[in-house]
Structure formats: C-alpha cells, structure tokens
Amino acid sequence: MRIMTYTNARNNLRQLIDDVVDTSTETVITSKEGRDVVVMSLADYNGWTTTNHLLSTPENASRLLKAARDVKAGRVIQRDLIDE
Helix, strand or coil: CCCHHHHHHHHHHHHHHHHHHCCCCCCEEEEECCCEEEEHHHHHHHHHHHHHHHCCCCHHHHHHHHHHHHCCCCCCCCCCCCCC
C-alpha cells in the first residue's frame, strides 16, 4: 500500500490511476484535515465487496472456509462438466 498527500495525488492523478490499476496496489491519500481516502481499482473493489458479501453470514463463511481447508488438504473430487 502506498501513501501520498492530497496535493501530490491531485498533481499526478493520471499516473496515480494508472499505477493503482496496473499494479493492484491501493493508495492512501492523506489530507491535512485528516479526511483520508483509499484509491483502488474497480476490479479490486468488486473482488473485495464480493468476498465481503460471501463471508457476511457465519454459516456461509464456515462453509467457504471448510471448503478452502478441504482443497488445501487435497480432499477434492474432480468431475467432468455436463454438456447440456
């Protein structure tokens, strides 16, 4: 994560946007008033909100975390896709 001032971000907005999108690195923009913000790519934001939604209920979070542990432990079954 990078940190830059509001003035620096304003003066280099095009480069800031390109860097954030190209590197998927969030940037914190600070202000003298303490009204700081984070700039991230839309793709990263969409991924973050999707993950947040999927983990928003304890039951769903538990199922997903168990599935991740199963995959890591090799407890998977490979199946062929069904053509419709």
